[in-house]
Amino acid sequence: MNKILVLRLGHRIERDKRVSTHVGLVARAFNADGIIYSGEFDNNLINSIKKVIEKWGGPFLVSYTPDWKREIKNLRDKGFVIIHLTMYGINLPDVIDSIKSEFFDKKKNLVVVVGSEKVPRDLYEIADYNVAIGNQPHSEIAALAVFLDWLFEGKELLKTFNNAKIRIIPSARGKKVVVKNSKSSNT
Numbered sequence: 541m542n543k544i545l546v547l548r549l550g551h552r553i554e555r556d557k558r559v560s561t562h563v564g565l566v567a568r569a570f571n572a573d574g575i576i577y578s579g580e581f582d583n584n585l586i587n588s589i590k591k592v593i594e595k596w597g598g599p600f601l602v603s604y605t606p607d608w609k610r611e612i613k614n615l616r617d618k619g620f621v622i623i624h625l626t627m628y629g630i631n632l633p634d635v636i637d638s639i640k641s642e643f644f645d646k647k648k649n650l651v652v653v654v655g656s657e658k659v660p661r662d663l664y665e666i667a668d669y670n671v672a673i674g675n676q677p678h679s680e681i682a683a684l685a686v687f688l689d690w691l692f693e694g695k696e697l698l699k700t701f702n703n704a705k706i707r708i709i710p711s712a713r714g715k716k717v718v719v720k721n722s723k724s725s726n727t
């Protein structure tokens with residue numbers, strides 16, 4: 541089965557703590573297979589995603605690269621298609637069919653790159669697709685969520701994880717959760 545990795549560039553320990561964590565959580569919840577962080581190495585960030593995987597299930601890869609350019613080149617050599625999310629790119633509705641064809645028909649792996657503060661110029665050249673989620677500035681979390689949602693056409697919202705210790709039973713009111721090896725609880 542072909543895969544989708546997210547590459548999060550330029551993590552800054554102090555400023556990006558929550559945003560980088562949320563990029564990882566969205567990647568996992570919206571059906572990507574893993575996240576690679578670049579920028580400042582941050583053990584707390586990696587551990588916080590791993591704790592979610594331990595409790596809510598996987599598999600989901602979490603790793604760090606000190607050299608984003610080398611990482612992208614390695615992935616490209618392995619056949620990954622490089623998709624850079626940027627407000628300067630071609631708008632999503634105009635390019636989603638080509639990307640769907642790469643993923644679903646040609647069975648190519650994708651790497652979806654999101655930036656933080658300043659994205660290096662080279663990336664625009666290296667990318668196979670520079671994709672805008674609207675041509676207005678907003679957020680890497682939102683951009684990633686919308687991209688994955690368009691790719692999977694909402695089916696990612698029904699994703700389940702087999703090895704989860706905890707699972708939510710959707711309910712109209714209240715909170716219903718099942719904890720592995722225990723009965724369901726209502727709170």
Ligand code: SAM
Pocket residue numbers: 624625626627628653654655656657658659671672673674675676677678679680681683
């Ligand atoms: N000013 C930065 C630059 O020069 O690229 C962008 C900073 S923005 C807060 C962080 C990241 O969010 C971007 O690198 C991009 O991946 C994503 N992003 C923000 N708005 C976007 C949009 N309209 N379309 C696609 N991605 C977007």
